[in-house]
Amino acid sequence: MLRDLSIAWRMTLLxxxxxxxxxxxxxxxxxxxxxxxxxxxxxxxxxxxxxxxANRIETVENSVEEIVQGLALSVEGLPPDARRARLLLRRTxxxxxxxxxxxxxxxxxxxxxxxxYAFMDGDEVRxxxxxxxxxxxxxxxxxxxxxxxxxxxxxxxxxDEGGADMxxxxxxxxxxxxxxxxxxxxxxxxxxxxxxxxxxxxxxxGETGYAFLIGQNGxxxxxxxxxxxxxxxxxxxxxxxxxxxxxxxxRQMIHGETGFTAFDGLEGLTxxxxxxxxxxxxPTTGWSLGIVYAETEIQGDLxxxxxxxxxxxxxGVAALVLVVWLTARTITRPLxxxxxxxxxxxxxxxxxxxxxxxxxxxxxxxTDSFGRMRDDLQRHIEELRETTAERERxxxxxxxxxxxxxxxxxxxFPPFPGREDLDLHAVLDPAREVGGDFYDFFLLDDDHLCLxxxxxxxxxxxxxxxMAGARSYVRSFAREGGGPAEVAAKVxxxxxxxxxxxxxxxxFLAVADLRTGVVRCASAGHNLPFVIDAAGTxxxxxRIRGVALGIAEAAxxxxxxxxxxxxxxxxxxxxxxxxAMDVAGHVFGEERLAEELARAGGExxxxxxxAVLAAVARHAExxxxxxxxxxxxxxxxxxx
Amino acid sequence: MRRVLPALLAIVVCALAGLxxxxxxxAHPAAGDAGATPVRLILQWEPQAQFAGYYLAAEKGIYREHxxxxxxxxxxxxxxxxxxxxxxxxDFATSFLTGALEAYGEGAPIVNVCQVVNRSNLLLVAHRxxxxxxxxxxxxxxxxxGTSFRSAYLDFFDAAGVEPELLPQYYTVSLFLxxxxxxxxxMEYNEYHTIIESGVDRRELxxxxxxxxxxxxxEDGVYALASTQRExxxxxxxxxxxxxxxxxxxRDHPDEALDIVLRETRGAHVPTNRVHQRWMLEHILAxxxxxxxxxxxxxxxxxxxxxxxxxxxxxxxxxxxxxxPEYDVLVAPEARDAP
Numbered sequence: 009m010l011r012d013l014s015i016a017w018r019m020t021l022l023x024x025x026x027x028x029x030x031x032x033x034x035x036x037x038x039x040x041x042x043x044x045x046x047x048x049x050x051x052x053x054x055x056x057x058x059x060x061x062a063n064r065i066e067t068v069e070n071s072v073e074e075i076v077q078g079l080a081l082s083v084e085g086l087p088p089d090a091r092r093a094r095l096l097l098r099r100t101x102x103x104x105x106x107x108x109x110x111x112x113x114x115x116x117x118x119x120x121x122x123x124x125y126a127f128m129d130g131d132e133v134r135x136x137x138x139x140x141x142x143x144x145x146x147x148x149x150x151x152x153x154x155x156x157x158x159x160x161x162x163x164x165x166x167x168d169e170g171g172a173d174m175x176x177x178x179x180x181x182x183x184x185x186x187x188x189x190x191x192x193x194x195x196x197x198x199x200x201x202x203x204x205x206x207x208x209x210x211x212x213x214g215e216t217g218y219a220f221l222i223g224q225n226g227x228x229x230x231x232x233x234x235x236x237x238x239x240x241x242x243x244x245x246x247x248x249x250x251x252x253x254x255x256x257x258x259r260q261m262i263h264g265e266t267g268f269t270a271f272d273g274l275e276g277l278t279x280x281x282x283x284x285x286x287x288x289x290x291p292t293t294g295w296s297l298g299i300v301y302a303e304t305e306i307q308g309d310l311x312x313x314x315x316x317x318x319x320x321x322x323x324g325v326a327a328l329v330l331v332v333w334l335t336a337r338t339i340t341r342p343l344x345x346x347x348x349x350x351x352x353x354x355x356x357x358x359x360x361x362x363x364x365x366x367x368x369x370x371x372x373x374x375t376d377s378f379g380r381m382r383d384d385l386q387r388h389i390e391e392l393r394e395t396t397a398e399r400e401r402x403x404x405x406x407x408x409x410x411x412x413x414x415x416x417x418x419x420x421f422p423p424f425p426g427r428e429d430l431d432l433h434a435v436l437d438p439a440r441e442v443g444g445d446f447y448d449f450f451l452l453d454d455d456h457l458c459l460x461x462x463x464x465x466x467x468x469x470x471x472x473x474x475m476a477g478a479r480s481y482v483r484s485f486a487r488e489g490g491g492p493a494e495v496a497a498k499v500x501x502x503x504x505x506x507x508x509x510x511x512x513x514x515x516f517l518a519v520a521d522l523r524t525g526v527v528r529c530a531s532a533g534h535n536l537p538f539v540i541d542a543a544g545t546x547x548x549x550x551r552i553r554g555v556a557l558g559i560a561e562a563a564x565x566x567x568x569x570x571x572x573x574x575x576x577x578x579x580x581x582x583x584x585x586x587x588a589m590d591v592a593g594h595v596f597g598e599e600r601l602a603e604e605l606a607r608a609g610g611e612x613x614x615x616x617x618x619a620v621l622a623a624v625a626r627h628a629e630x631x632x633x634x635x636x637x638x639x640x641x642x643x644x645x646x647x648x
Numbered sequence: 649m650r651r652v653l654p655a656l657l658a659i660v661v662c663a664l665a666g667l668x669x670x671x672x673x674x675a676h677p678a679a680g681d682a683g684a685t686p687v688r689l690i691l692q693w694e695p696q697a698q699f700a701g702y703y704l705a706a707e708k709g710i711y712r713e714h715x716x717x718x719x720x721x722x723x724x725x726x727x728x729x730x731x732x733x734x735x736x737x738x739d740f741a742t743s744f745l746t747g748a749l750e751a752y753g754e755g756a757p758i759v760n761v762c763q764v765v766n767r768s769n770l771l772l773v774a775h776r777x778x779x780x781x782x783x784x785x786x787x788x789x790x791x792x793x794g795t796s797f798r799s800a801y802l803d804f805f806d807a808a809g810v811e812p813e814l815l816p817q818y819y820t821v822s823l824f825l826x827x828x829x830x831x832x833x834x835m836e837y838n839e840y841h842t843i844i845e846s847g848v849d850r851r852e853l854x855x856x857x858x859x860x861x862x863x864x865x866x867e868d869g870v871y872a873l874a875s876t877q878r879e880x881x882x883x884x885x886x887x888x889x890x891x892x893x894x895x896x897x898x899r900d901h902p903d904e905a906l907d908i909v910l911r912e913t914r915g916a917h918v919p920t921n922r923v924h925q926r927w928m929l930e931h932i933l934a935x936x937x938x939x940x941x942x943x944x945x946x947x948x949x950x951x952x953x954x955x956x957x958x959x960x961x962x963x964x965x966x967x968x969x970x971x972x973p974e975y976d977v978l979v980a981p982e983a984r985d986a987p
Contacts, residue, residue: 147725147818156815157828164822167917225825225846227919238919243845248923255847262847 015343016336023332024325031321039314046306051268054286054299057211061219062288062297065204068106069162069179069292075104076160076179076197083112083195084183088119094135097126100197102133108176109198111138113151118189121145127198154182154194162293165201165229167238175201175229175238177293204230205237216283217301224294226258257285261296264289271300342371346378358386409472410438416479417446421614429522430457431577431643433613435621437584438636444471444513445582445636448479450486455522458486461580461640462515463534465556470509478503478513478557492517492530493567496554500532500565503558512558516580518570525572525644530565532557535583538602540616542575544609546602549578574646577613579605581620584635588624591631596624613641684717685883689870690729690738692747695722695912696920697928698837698868699742700905701764701936705894707908714890716883722916725819730756733873740887745866745951745959747796752978753969757874760979762888763951764895765867767935770800770858771840773824774831779854786810788830791817799962800863801833807861821846837931841924865959866951867935869983877980885982892949899933902926952985 013021079100083093093112101110109127114120121139128134138145145151153161165177178196185192208219208230221230226241236245242258245251251272260267271285287298345363352360362382365375417436424430434447444464452458460482464475481499490498496517503513514534520527529537529549533556536549554565572578581601588596601620608619617639624637691699702720705711711718721738723729729741730751742764743751752758772790779788785805790812792801805812815829821839824832825846834840836857844850858864870891877884898905906925913920938945946952953975960972975984 144725146816149820149822152816152818153822153826153828156823157826161826164820167919225822240921241845241847243847244921244923247845248921259847259849 014340016333016340019336020329020332024329027325027328031325035314035317035321038317039310042313043306043310046309050301050306051284051286054213054284054301055268055288057213058286058288058297058299061207061211061299062290064207065221065290065295065297066292068199068203069290071104072106072179072197072199073160073292075100075107076110076181076195079110079112079197080181080183080195083185083193085186087186088114088122088188088193090122090124094124094126097124098133098135101126101128106199107197108174108200109196111150111196111198112193113138113145113196114185114193115155115189115191116144116146118192123151150178150180150196151194154180155191158182158191162224162295164223164225164227165238175204177201177229201229208232211299213299213301215302217299219297219299221290222258222261222296222298224262226262229295257287261287261289261298262294264291264294264296339369339371342366342375346371346375350378353382358382358389405469409467409469412469412472412476413438413444413446416476417448418450423449424451429645430520431613431645432457432641433617434638434640435617436636436638437621437633439584439633444475445584445638446475446479447580447638447640448482449640449642450483452486452519457520457522457642458482458492459518459520459578459580459640459642460515461534461537461582461638462513462532462557463582463584463636463638464511464513466509466511470511474503474511474513474558478515482515482517486517486519491528491567492519493528493554493565496530496532496557496565497563500557500559500563501561504561504563507558512556514556518578518580520572520578520642520644522644525574525576525646527570527572527578527644529568529570530554532563532565535581535586535598537578537580538605539570539572540577540579540605540609542573544606546606546609548598548602572644574644577609577616577641577643579616580640580642582636582638584633584637585620585624585639587635588628588637589631589634590627590629596627600627613643616641684712684715686717686719687711687740687883687887688719688721688738689740689742690721690727690732691723692729692742692744692868693723694918695909695916696838696918697906697909697925698932700898700909700929700932701891701895702742703894703908703912704897704901704905705890708894708897710893710897711887711890714886714893716886716890718887718890722912730758730871733758733871739872739876739883741871742868743871744796745869745956746799746963748869748871748978749960749963749969749972750796752973753971758871758978759874759877760869760951760983761872761877761884762870762891762949762983763866763979764869764891764949765932765935766946766948766951766955768800768859768864768867769836769838769931769935770797770863770865771834771836772801772804772831772856772858773834773840773843774854774856775824775827776852776854778830781854782808782810782856784854785812785831787813789813789815789828790831790833791815791823791829792833793817795968797833799959799968800858800865803863803962803965804856804858804861807863837928837935841927845924863962864955865962866955869951872980881980881982884980888949888982895933895936895948898929899937902929902933905929947985949983950985951979951983 082096097110101107111123111125113123121142123138123145125138126133126135149163160181163178165175176198178198180194180196182191182194184190204221211219218232220228222242223229226243227238228236228240231237243255246254257269266288268286271283283300283302285298285300287296289296342363349360349362362379365372421433423432436445444466446462448460450458462478464471481502485495485498515532516534518527518529529552531552532554539547549570550568552566552568555563586596586598586601604620604623608616689702706718706720730743732738733741734756748758779785792798792814817833821832821843823829872884906922909925910922937948956975963969964972
């Protein structure tokens with residue numbers, strides 16, 4: 009499908025897809041990484057705020073502890089003195105704005121019910137006795153806990169019965185008086201916790217964040233939900249929600265652990281948005297301070313960041329599309345021009361102008377190569393035209409030569425209609441390129457037949473012309489009388505006389521006496537013919553001395569005689585028959601020829617020649633014919 | 649048909665009118681404001697679900713339906729309900745049976761007119777890392793409430809053969825939570841849950857139910873002066889009946905009961921929360937009305953002779969009381985389980 013698109017579109021699409029994938033990857037990574045980073049930073053900030061706030065609370069508590077310890081030092085070791093105690097308490101409360109009240113409760117078992125208490129009433133310090141009329145102050149945690157545990161404690165914060173809407177916590181210190189039991193009295197300092205709520209509400213914790221403080225048993229001492237104060241504990245909220253995790257967090261908090269955890273919100277009693285809780289203990293009192301902040305605060309920043317990132321990404325991809333598209337166009341435009349030029353070229357217009365190649369890029373190279381190819385093509389076509397013309401010239405020359413060759417041999421059979429004393433057939437099967445074979449036969453008189461077969465060296469027109477010359481000489485010298493050896497000698501002299509081209513002709517000449525059957529023969533270096541007698545026995549004409557014509561003027565030619573009985577046949581041939589080759593280069597051979605002649609001996613002359621032709625064709629079996637195949641068969645049928 | 653329809657309509661209208669008249673508290677012949685007897689009830693302690701039935705009976709007009717105009721007065725550390733009864737500051741007061749026996753012994757001529765809580769809720773709760781079982785209690789620091797709450801625990805220690813070091817326990821379990829005591833007394837419906845709600849897990853506690861250990865003493869009952877019961881038996885009967893009806897209403901409408909209890913706690917500045925009050929209501933109701941598994945362990949509102957005798961024996965046996973009244977003396981006829 010992609011391949012159906014144009015290159016420009018494909019490039020654009022792929023680049024955009026690639027770029028989009030990279031941008032998505034970057035965006036996702038950034039989102040996650042930035043999320044972690046923001047989370048870490050926010051966590052660090054929250055932790056810092058948490059610690060700073062815890063420290064501030066602790067500082068106030070420490071100062072209260074110091075005041076109460078100071079008070080204890082003033083009383084410790086002395087006998088009980090109610091008047092002095094009242095004075096000390098009044099002065100301590102009056103001088104320390106952190107304190108809203110202070111008391112010294114004496115052990116009722118040792119001293120009876122006596123517990124002077126100084127407290128702020130508006131701007132005034134007032135004194136009362138918590139043990140007046142035998143009131144049982146020892147039932148309060150502030151007395152009971154240090155009394156039983158013999159150590160200083162911070163009581164669980166409580167609503168002050170006297171003051172309206174004031175949460176108070178008490179630091180209570182046991183001490184021993186002179187001559188008294190181990191815990192003779194408990195000295196206390198009360199501190200209002202209303203400032204805690206103000207402090208926590210003043211913290212900058214974003215829009216949804218808030219801080220809260222729980223006591224030793226998980227009760228909310230400070231919390232933005234005022235209803236929760238002193239009523240609910242982190243555990244009651246957990247139980248109401250069925251939230252075991254919150255209970256586990258609560259336990260960590262009251263056990264003085266510091267932590268940071270995902271949190272389901274605490275505002276009201278139903279889980280709200282997902283948020284985090286950071287908490288740390290306030291060691292002095294065993295309380296725990298928690299800061300809750302919503303996940304959305306981080307998410308908000310992150311969403312804004314990623315929105316900007318996406319916008320930049322989209323703009324970037326859009327710009328990229330444009331750039332890639334334009335770049336792709338600069339590549340494909342010359343390609344399109346080249347394409348158009350090619351079309352014109354394909355239609356045959358090699359002179360059509362090619363687009364100009366600009367620069368040195370691949371397309372320019374392609375255009376250059378294309379131009380070179382076109383030039384080569386033009387040159388090649390020109391050369392082709394020239395060679396074709398040359399070939400045509402050669403072929404016409406060969407045609408002429410062939411025409412000459414074929415026009416010089418008698419081709420009408422039977423050649424002598426009406427003559428009953430002889431049968432004669434001949435064939436000249438020229439090779440593709442004109443060879444120099446020819447045959448001839450003519451009656452010298454009524455009783456003498458001259459037969460000639462020759463092979464001219466060389467090919468083409470010169471060979472044809474030589475052949476024509478040789479034939480004319482044979483015809484004219486034979487008619488002058490004289491035997492075939494004489495004729496051969498004369499022809500030889502003529503041909504050798506002005507044989508500049510050093511061409512030569514092998515020839516077999518025979519003159520048959522049709523009355524007697526005696527055949528006088530001469531050979532100029534030619535293949536010796538076969539004689540087939542009436543019984544089918546094949547014999548070769550004996551060897552006769554004589555070299556090819558045209559080589560040496562002084563050459564000597566012998567003459568031989570062959571006596572044919574009626575029915576005997578003489579078979580003349582050129583080396584195109586005996587040396588016909590098959591594909592593997594094996595020649596047909598004279599022996600094979602003799603066998604074929606023996607097999608076909610019963611046929612007439614045309615039949616003999618056809619049989620030999622067929623045998624040669626079978627032997628060649630598709631191999632190209634390399635030489636002219638020429639045969640003449642003459643059968644003597646007896647004198648009249 | 650035409651004649652039947654108007655007749656049917658008339659019947660329906662009359663029925664509806666009758667219903668609404670009957671349901672309207674003000675329309676009750678014996679419950680008009682003018683006719684209702686003003687009565688004051690003092691509770692043992694500050695408002696909480698332990699007293700839901702009394703608050704609901706008043707709030708839902710159940711007392712009024714019984715011809716009573718009841719003022720419910722919350723108790724507290726400074727109030728002794730039975731003393732208030734003796735002093736004529738109240739007509740009725742609630743008290744543990746043990747507390748009533750103690751008060752009687754101190755000369756308060758009181759009589760039980762209705763036994764509300766028939767099953768003990770007393771627990772002994774210990775830090776498991778210190779006290780694994782009852783034997784570990786020997787020599788451990790155990791905090792207990794004052795006199796009238798003690799006898800069951802002391803009986804239990806005797807039976808278990810342990811001698812803990814006893815510390816006083818007052819209104820909080822802070823001493824126990826801070827490790828100042830190894831074990832403490834706890835009501836199953838109150839302090840036990842407070843401890844759980846303070847972040848202590850159940851598996852960190854060893855919890856002993858005194859009821860299951862065989863020291864099952866009836867708890868909250870309604871008391872009046874014997875003279876009141878003698879002179880105005882109808883008033884006591886009506887008050888007892890209305891009170892139990894109030895508790896039945898709580899059982900059937902726990903959420904509404906919690907709403908009203910929480911309104912009372914807030915009004916009295918008692919720090920608490922709904923979860924805790926729900927726990928308390930569920931457990932106190934299970935001690936008032938026998939559940940499916942309790943069979944006919946007790947009759948709601950009545951004090952069984954056996955239960956009384958067991959409690960009496962414990963109180964006198966531990967030497968807290970020299971003597972205690974007979975069943976028929978302390979328990980008014982209408983509160984007796986059997987004739």
